Amino acid sequence: xxxVLLSPILIERGLEGEEFSLDFETAxxxxxxxxxSPGEMFVAFDGSGREWECVLTATQSEDPxxxxxxxxxxxxxxxxxxxxxxxxxxxxxQAIPRGDKMDLxxxxxxxxxxxxxxxxxxxxxxxxxxxxxxxxxxxxxxxxWRKIVEQASSQCGRAQVPYVHAIADFSTVxxxxxxxxxxxxxxxxxxxxxLRQVLAEDALAFEEESPPRVMILVGPEGGWSxxxxxxxxxxxxxxxxxxxxxxxxxxxxxxATAVLQWEAGTLG
Numbered sequence: 001x002x003x004v005l006l007s008p009i010l011i012e013r014g015l016e017g018e019e020f021s022l023d024f025e026t027a028x029x030x031x032x033x034x035x036x037s038p039g040e041m042f043v044a045f046d047g048s049g050r051e052w053e054c055v056l057t058a059t060q061s062e063d064p065x066x067x068x069x070x071x072x073x074x075x076x077x078x079x080x081x082x083x084x085x086x087x088x089x090x091x092x093x094q095a096i097p098r099g100d101k102m103d104l105x106x107x108x109x110x111x112x113x114x115x116x117x118x119x120x121x122x123x124x125x126x127x128x129x130x131x132x133x134x135x136x137x138x139x140x141x142x143x144x145w146r147k148i149v150e151q152a153s154s155q156c157g158r159a160q161v162p163y164v165h166a167i168a169d170f171s172t173v174x175x176x177x178x179x180x181x182x183x184x185x186x187x188x189x190x191x192x193x194x195l196r197q198v199l200a201e202d203a204l205a206f207e208e209e210s211p212p213r214v215m216i217l218v219g220p221e222g223g224w225s226x227x228x229x230x231x232x233x234x235x236x237x238x239x240x241x242x243x244x245x246x247x248x249x250x251x252x253x254x255x256a257t258a259v260l261q262w263e264a265g266t267l268g
Contacts, residue, residue, distance in 0.1 A: 003043045019057050022074055030072060031061075090115055092216050097249050101249070102145065119145070149161055176215075184216055184238050186217060192239040195242060206264040
């Protein structure tokens, strides 16, 4: 069944038993792209873990003055039961890669159940954002990335949309990761051990009621600098690797997420 993300304000009106107007983008998607007609059903979710079965009640392609527009109204039929799926809360902290590689990390990370994303600039990052236009470009990127995870959540059936934080620096991200749980730094240095080996020796307590928090730190194409490794070690970050395979930065984030989900019993 078609799924769309709706704002809590619209959902609140629907929960009061009233028909409510859909926003322009949602109305366009349902009526023009998916060709739904009044009487057909769809699923609405609020991004925080709840979703409802709804029915399209009315559509209109032009306003009374004759100008072309798209409007639609809907009503909530019932709330859907959502089973807990997260046995581990994974934060992907990704050094911003070149081009549109970050889009892939966001899309597939959402599918793999990541809880949130922390894009950041590393010392050897090729893509520099924070020092350009006083952060204006960084803000626009973050807004675009949030739309990407919203679309990915809708497509893969997630009721909870992962949060994309504003672009930060390395120290801010590491401090956040260590304050909430364990933090693994994907690294090729001699000090790094296999992620599965580390988990076997010091296992995470995977629970649906209180899932452990884990941050995965993924470096840029140029790798970590000595100062970043030192800083991470000072905070207690655990350096790990993913075996003998050589992975690109965007692939490493997804592979590590998959390993954690496998260990949690969510994948496989």
